[in-house]
Amino acid sequence: MLYLTLRHYEYVTAIARHGSLSGAAQALHVSQPALSTALSRIEAHLGRVLFLRRKGAPLELTPAGRDFVARADSLLAEAARLEQAGTAAHPPLSLTIGCFSDLAPFLIPRALGLLRATLPHVQLDVFEGGFEALIAALKAGTCDLALTYDLGLDSSITRTPLYQVTPRALMPPDHRLAQQPDTNLAALAEVPLILSRDGLSSAHMMQMFKSADLVPQVAYRVASLELLRSMAARGEGVGLAYSLPASDTTYDGMPLASRPLRDPQATESVVLSCHATPVPRSTTERAMSALAKGLAANSGLS
Known part of the structure; x- marks a missing residue:
């Protein structure tokens, strides 16, 4: 039995x-x-x-x-x-689209609109998670497509670059680094930092400093972007993140300043990924084509 x-x-x-x-x-x-x-x-x-x-x-x-x-x-x-x-x-066609957690609020709603317009008869589902969870979902087949940064993806995963983003340093408006229009890795290495707890994200940030022969001072690693923003606004350290809402106020009402990094090695690609190459004219291929065209022109990120 x-x-x-x-x-x-x-x-x-x-x-x-x-x-x-x-x-x-x-x-x-x-x-x-x-x-x-x-x-x-x-x-x-x-x-x-x-x-x-x-x-x-x-x-x-x-x-x-x-x-x-x-x-x-x-x-x-x-x-x-x-x-x-x-x-x-006939069983309904279905498609699950994944997204890195920090990018999801910016990209998933727009992606769903594009997919509904292109594939009106396909049942859609979403999955958000960290880098490792997304990679596992792609390889397991529980996620058909994923929107993420080009981090940790091996040769078995097909990716289509959508756009590039530059990380921003987050701090109170009266912080000394906020008095300039931008900042750099050398200046950030001199202050306590707040980074993401996600393993690949944190490793990527650390590698940026290492490539410039710098050793950062990491004060905290946190799981959520909004907690990172709130802690930075209250002076617990300078936050460092790629995905940021347009608002310059945190959930708890604190003002927040952000300054882009001018170091060229800090720029990172957002990609549309898929495990292996999709079958021509399949639901997955049609979805990838619609998303690549609809999301590449304007990221909507600050």
């Missing part, structure tokens, strides 16, 4: 797609505690850990988890075909 049901497989694939128990629970219309308990039982039955759980970070698939999710997706797709066999109905 089989222990795992199709519902169990749906649980695991949904958690992989959303990168969190809360997001998956909402999509599945179940409580988060129930989903957490089910995942623990599934892993105990399999004798394998499917997700890495780290405080303050999205759930990440283990190698065993990626293999399980790929097989689970195939199983669920076959189950759907069997259920609809002999009927006139």
Whole structure:
């Protein structure tokens, strides 16, 4: 007798797609505690850990988890075909688009509008997460496309450059670095910094300083962009980030100044990525074409 049901497989694939128990629970219309308990039982039955759980970070698939999710997706797709066999109905086409968390508020709403106009009959879903979670989702097939920075992507992932962005230093308006129209890595190496907690993002920032033979002073690493902004506004350190809202006020009402870095090595590309090359005229290829044209002209980022 089989222990795992199709519902169990749906649980695991949904958690992989959303990168969190809360997001998956909402999509599945179940409580988060129930989903957490089910995942623990599934892993105990399999004798394998499917997700890495780290405080303050999205759930990440283990190698065993990626293999399980790929097989689970195939199983669920076959189950759907069997259920609809002999009927006139056809399973709806679907597409999941992923995005790096900091970029998601800027790009996902616009991407959905472009995709609905291009693919009106395709069911759309979104996934946001850190670099490693996005890469795992692309390779596992739980995410068809991803909008992200060109960081950590290996040769198996196809990417189309959309535009380039320059990081900005964030600080109170009366900070000495705010008295100039821009700043540079040398000036930032002299002050405490607040960086992202994301591993690849933090490593990229550190490499920028290393390329200039500088050693930065990192005061804090935080998980969210808005926390980084709020801490910088209150003088806890100078924040450093690529994705910034147009507002010069934080969530808690504090004024915030931002200055671009003039170092050429600080510029980074935003790319549209896909695992391998999509099949010509497929839903994925049509989506990539629409997004590449619609998002490349103007990033909408400050």
